[in-house]
Structures are given as C-alpha cells and as structure tokens.
Amino acid sequence: MEAARTAPALVSIGSASRQTHFERIGGVEPITRLVERFYDRMDSLPEAQVIRSLHPADLTHVKLVLVAFLIEWMGGPKDYSAQRGHPRLRMRHMGFPVDAAARDAWMQCMRLAMEETIEDSGLRQQLEQAFFKTADFIRNQQESHHDHHR
Template structure:
C-alpha cells in the first residue's frame, strides 16, 4: 500500500507480527471502546500512567527526550485524541482538525526502537488501568497498528 503525496509516493511499512496484520491502515475514529475502557476518567488515568512510564523507564528515555519538559499540553492532547479514537466525544477533531498523525510526527525520527519504546509505555499503562484482558489485547493491537503507521525511519531498529 502506498500513500500519494503531491510530490512523491511513500511506502507504508507492512508485515505481520505478534500484534497482528499490519497491512490494514488504522481506521481513525472507528474503535468503539470508549465506554468499555471506562470513559474519560479511565483515559485520563491511562495517559497519566503512560507518561509516568515514559518518564521513568530507561528504555523510553530516547522518546521522552522528543517531548517538551512540561507534558501538560501533550497530556491534554493525547486524552482528547484517545477519547475520540476510542469512540467517545469528538473533542480532538473539533479543536484540532483531522489527526494527521504521520504528518504531525514527521519532524521526529521514528523507527522500530521508538515505536517499541512507545508501545512498552502504553502496554505497562494498560496493564495498570485496563482491567479487561480482552479489551487490553484489542487496544494493544490497535495501538501497535497506529504506532507502526507513524514510523518514518526504516533504518532505526531496537537497540
């Protein structure tokens, strides 16, 4: 699968791994798990735990360095994005427009190592916050597809 840009084509990384078939692009705003996860309150807890892990896990230090020191704004944006992505209120797009995740992350070098560090933080946060194992597994697959979609550096691998 390729993405068309006015100036060039970009290949999308496709393969299959432990998280599922990556040949399907993540379908934004089609995930119906907002209520299942516990609504906004649980999403706030998930985001808080996610950034706590990003702040404390040595494996995540390189992706933490990509962020501003004060994560207040970043946390708010991620909460709004996840609420909408999980099928909740469309606050993110009302305030910020279409997510354009890949485009918004192009100024960072994101390869497998960065994707995997992000996923480690999110997996740990989900283990702490999402009590339903089936839901956690579904979200893990969806998060991985999205995180892999954002990759823009095929040369970066796990260290």
C-alpha cells in the first residue's frame, strides 16, 4: 500500500483556532526569503553537494515551486495544488536517490536558512520537526548494510 501514503501535513500541528504557520512566518515574502537562503546554503555547503547535484544549474524554477509548496504546506493559499495537483512528494522524488545523508544535508540547509530568516524560535522548532518528518518520509533508499540498527 506504498502508493496510498501521503506526506505528513504541517497544518495538522497545533489547533485550528491558532494562526497558521503561514500567518506566523509573515506570508509570502518571508517564505521567499527562506527559500533563497535555503538554496544559497545548498550552493555553498560542501556536505550539500550530494543534493545540489540533483538540481538543475539554474534554480529559478525550482525556487518558485518550493515557495508555492511551502506557502500551501504552511496553511496559505493553495496555488501549488491548483497548478501542479497533489504534491505526491514521494513519487516526485523517486527518480532521485534520497538516503539519510541526503535528508540530513537538506535539513542542514533548511535549518541554517530558518536561523537566518525566522526570528521566532518556537516557530523555527515546529517547522524543523515538520520538515524532518517530511524529509524522512521522502527518503527512498535503505541504509547500507554496515549501518547499525539498534
């Protein structure tokens, strides 16, 4: 039943009566800044080369897609789904080898980008937990046999 799985939804975190993460982060502009810093980190961190090499040289389109996805994922307007349909994150990433190292490199870039662009540490922590769940959900490579499973 692998195909039936969907990514962990961010909007389910917390109660519906409180502000959405989209509102808390401040809307489209801060999300755009976050994505810019995220890809700056991906370009510059040596440990991110593994995931940067999976992206096109020109990140313009990729940035627009991630901005639209994050707006919707954080509870903002659903333009991403309107344009691209259901995110189907696992399916969209199946063509790329996503192992724990790739997940961790992605998370490191996002963590640093959030530290630079989001002042609210509570919001950063909630987003980091949600990002990790989603990044781990996308992982499609089992760890190699020499990794120790406890």
